[in-house]
Amino acid sequence: MFVLRITVSPSAVERIKSNLTKCMPEVKSSHRVEAIGRGLGFRTYAALLAASRSSEPPIAEASGAAFLEYLRGQTYETDSAHFHRAVAFAAISNVLENAPKLHFHGFGFGRPGLNLDGSRQTPKQQHAEFVVRRKECLGLRAAEAFLRSLALLGRVKETKTVRSGAGSYKLKHLAENYTCTYPEGGKLGPDYVSNGILIAAALHIGFKYKTDVDHLGYNTQNAAFNMSKAAIKVLDAEIRPWMGGRNSRGSVAA
Incomplete structure (x- = not known):
């Protein structure tokens, strides 16, 4: 089991919201955002937004149980994994912003790989591969x-x-x-x-x-x-x- 905490900045909240919109389209938008608020320890989504816009946004612990409890109260049955993954996406995005050389396989380019013709990758090819590996994150x-x-x-x-x-x-x-x-x-x-x-x-x-x-x-x-x-x-x-x-x-x- 894990503990997932995140600073509830405006960008983090928006990323969580965007991800859940894609993976839970069957849930009404107003119910979905209210569930996010509960899942991050707030009484309402409005309270979450207000906290996120403060000069020092608080750190919240993700609770899939609270997220599920609210949605079940609205007659939705879903999986708390959706919420945890959405918060994880937001956390990873924040790390990537602060570590611009990090990608799916680690830091930096490493040694140039081999092309099919046996030649070594050029810096341009390495950078293109780096961009793909960043997206994989x-x-x-x-x-x-x-x-x-x-x-x-x-x-x-x-x-x-x-x-x-x-x-x-x-x-x-x-x-x-x-x-x-x-x-x-x-x-x-x-x-x-x-x-x-x-x-x-x-x-x-x-x-x-x-x-x-x-x-x-x-x-x-x-x-x-x-x-x-x-x-x-x-x-x-x-x-x-x-x-x-x-x-x-x-x-x-x-």
Whole structure:
């Protein structure tokens, strides 16, 4: 299970509203926005809007239960996952605005890939690929991966300094193998988590990070965080007991 908190700025509220309009068209607009207000801890949508327009918008914790309760009172039956994913989209969007080099697979371009003819990608080709990977961060699987990452990272202790042994690539494998649910029930994981979305979740929570380059000067696309290596080791033993403490670059278990 995860805890999802978000600063209820005007842009965040609008993003949540827009996303739910697309995925819940059967719900009357006035009921949908009122449900958003309840889901973010406000008595009404008007109260949410007023708070969002203050000089310091508050941080709200997303409650799928409150969201559902209001809609059921209006005779709608739906899934709280819609609400959680909409809030996740808003959170990811905010992270992307503050981390312009972050994309679905991590930070920066990395080494130029190979074209079909064997030539190396040009900077223009790399940038085009980067734009596509940024857009991937706002897809459905990215929102769900973000929530899976929050579920894992909620169990990781913060440290004062960034640790080299607390890297995003290992953490993303733990997150995608982590058995977790939505707060109101319903399976969330295990399932795929990309490196970039794990990083986005860590930045959203407030972890500090450092990036690195390889021996040729290219971005590794990974990040290290101010997280307890001991806590990560314990989680690894719990989540991937078959690994026996070994490092892995494998993909998520089926």
